[in-house]
Amino acid sequence: MAAGPAPDPRVLALAARVAEGSERDVPGLLLKLKEILSSASLGHQESKKTKQDIYFYDLIHYCLLLLRQDCSRLHGGWATAAQLAEIISHCCVGLEVKEDPEEFHKKFLPSAIDSLLFLGRRLQARFIRAIKDEEKQDFLRHFQTVTDAICWLFGGHIQLTECVLQNDHFLQLLITDNVETAVIVMSVLHSILGVDEEILHSVLDELVYKLSSSSNPVVGNAATKLLLLMANFCKQLLKLLATRYKETAPGSLYNSGNVEGISDKKKAEKTASSSDNLAEKLQACKFLEKRRRKRTLSPWKDPKGLTDEQRLALQQKVDDYIKLHPASQMSEEMSKELHMQAQEKLAQFLLRSRLDQRAAQRRETLLAQVNTDVELLMNAPRLAEITEKDLAVFMSRSVPVATRARESHSAMLKHARWPWWKKLGDEFEEDDVIPDDILNAELGSLFIGGRKSL
Incomplete structure (x- = not known):
């Protein structure tokens, strides 16, 4: 580091404690960075200097390494991981790296956004698998904290929006069927659209799919807001929506009237109802087929009944055998x-x-x-x-x-x-x-x- 102002003594002391502390104590020590970053006494220049010191002493790198580990084993669990994600985003926004800035912008920031998205995906999976309501609320709150950190990070570095949209973890977050997390992820999309107008078309397909396939009003409301925001940025989207998704001319959207809208709605409801009935019938058929297979593979087989002719023939055989082999009679004395x-x-x-x-x-x-x-x-x-x-x-x-x-x-x-x-x-x-x-x-x-x- 070039000669200049002395490093922040709090950052220097914290770095020494992290270097000398045990692996179990490191997460708790790194959480103290939040207090240092949010200190009200710091001015703008002092804040930038503090962030540079944190980056120079590799404290942010320690935070990224912890996010890649099993967060359930950390001291404080997933709550600690969510706070570390928040610390990473706040430290990286407004940070001016003087030594090797290319490595910071092209390697460190994409790695940071990937780690945050990976953490969000794990929190989403934990939320979906959780059974108790208290656990679900905790995981949802941590997931919201991580997504806010992601939005804050690419809000300060616009070039990261492309990294977010091209990331596989973000795609997995977006295609989930869970309502709560889907709404939060679409709010991330909302933030991306507000940052960069050139990437609107890349998410249009997913929004239309959410709007057309989901019956949940919360998901529909969020998707509609995003489509309206896109339309405000790009007026040509009305034509694109009409030709690509509705397969009708733009004028028909305004001149067809309410009758066609009502009929289309009824047709859609009828189609959805018929698809539900078909799904129920398929499930019933599968269940009956499974029962039939079990019946054929059963080791017990019911005996077949005899007809009247077979019964008479069998009785005749028994009578003939008794006549040919009579039982020997024995007296009482014998x-x-x-x-x-x-x-x-x-x-x-x-x-x-x-x-x-x-x-x-x-x-x-x-x-x-x-x-x-x-x-x-x-x-x-x-x-x-x-x-x-x-x-x-x-x-x-x-x-x-x-x-x-x-x-x-x-x-x-x-x-x-x-x-x-x-x-x-x-x-x-x-x-x-x-x-x-x-x-x-x-x-x-x-x-x-x-x-x-x-």
Whole structure:
């Protein structure tokens, strides 16, 4: 920056805080530019100097970068983004850049207008998707703030009107079907037409489309005002409207009278009504077709009914089969005898299964004893290291053998002293099967060996 007056100390201090502050604190710091720009004590020259300092220290560039980010994550959300857009427009209007003005006018300003339009498009989308009335009002207010900033910016730089009209974001804002935002966008068009008279024809098609297709009176009122404003700037628009859009001569617009206007209005209403009816019929047809498809794809199919002839033929087949395969008749005595045999076989089966279970338990007991002996042999010390105590373990089991013999003898005596009615089932027992009490005594007297530490 060339030598001259000292920079504004507030701008200099703010730039230092922005450079040293965290990313979260930067939006809140940049909002202080609004207070600096709107300071009442600044004169015209001082205001220009302050804007130059803000531009020189790249504070406006920081604002543009923030508008390109996800504004919902900023401190303050979309309200902060709308205020930053307002700061950008107020700082750029009346700003005289002395160093490289071509870059400012051909690169920075188009980039700024594109960022503001992009922000407006995102706010419009949020407004349309919002459900709560409070949220919708907030987004609409922020959208109005951004559009006012856009109007203020191209009002101070007339060459930006062409950038606005050629911008894809502005086209998306204009073709929306939402009433509230469409009216605001058309107010932006109104401002553009008031700034530059040479671009009237570029927006005429969209205005006529809005006027002819929308049934909302607010949209129609805004479009009509814009068309009247165009007509004031260019008298040849009456002829253009008559030949291009009405397809009639200019004189017929004034001489046809009210009758033709009323008839045209009735025809238009009739056409709109018929189109609505057609849309309803198409929706109904689509719904019925969808229901029919679901019915055909349904896994459940209703059974088809039989005719009288088919029913008689089926009944005849059933009768013939019954005659060829008659049910066997059984007397009451035979039925009782068969029942008794089934009961006896069931009792034998249950008893045999119980005996098999006892034998399986005995086999498991013997297998456990064998495993214990095998483990004892595997853990035996070497012959060179054996002692008398270890030898006694393998040569004699006097304690467990005597204990088992005593318990087995007691169990046999107890079994022998049973009354006769407890021994009625002995004829089904095998010789090698021991009763439950004896088996329990045997299980309780198992010799369980442990590992011997070497």
